[in-house]
Amino acid sequence: MVNIDEFSKRLKLIMETYSYSASSFAQKLEVQRSSISHLLSGRNKPSLDFVLKVLKVFPEVELYWLLNGVGSFPKKESEPVTTLFSNTEKKEEFVPEKIIEKTEKEIPVEVKISEKKEIERIVVFFKDGSFKNYTP
Numbered sequence: 001m002v003n004i005d006e007f008s009k010r011l012k013l014i015m016e017t018y019s020y021s022a023s024s025f026a027q028k029l030e031v032q033r034s035s036i037s038h039l040l041s042g043r044n045k046p047s048l049d050f051v052l053k054v055l056k057v058f059p060e061v062e063l064y065w066l067l068n069g070v071g072s073f074p075k076k077e078s079e080p081v082t083t084l085f086s087n088t089e090k091k092e093e094f095v096p097e098k099i100i101e102k103t104e105k106e107i108p109v110e111v112k113i114s115e116k117k118e119i120e121r122i123v124v125f126f127k128d129g130s131f132k133n134y135t136p
Helices: 004-017 022-029 033-041 048-057 063-068 096-106
Strands: 122-125 131-134
Touching: 004 022, 004 033, 004 063, 022 033, 022 048, 048 063
Parallel strands: none
Antiparallel strands: 122 131
């Protein structure tokens, strides 16, 4: 859950770092001035659309830092992204062509998908917060 007071402080820090007033910040994000005012006052919680706009306009803002204060601002490229689902296993580089082969090897025999089921889509999430949809 996002702590709205802490979120407001981080939003103010972004504005101060780039010397934006509430009006110019709203204009930069293409949102209403009142949206910024309500977020800064703690009246409203940020919408997903708003958070995505901040991340798009300011790529140096880290998602987990903005929402939960985890990480740093500005984002350090060498710093690993910390998530609730991070583990310490060695990560392999993703190769789309090998996804079916790799998946079949990692799924235990008793959990294999039956031949009758069809895959609707595969979604791959990247550490930078982006994702890619694959549809067969």
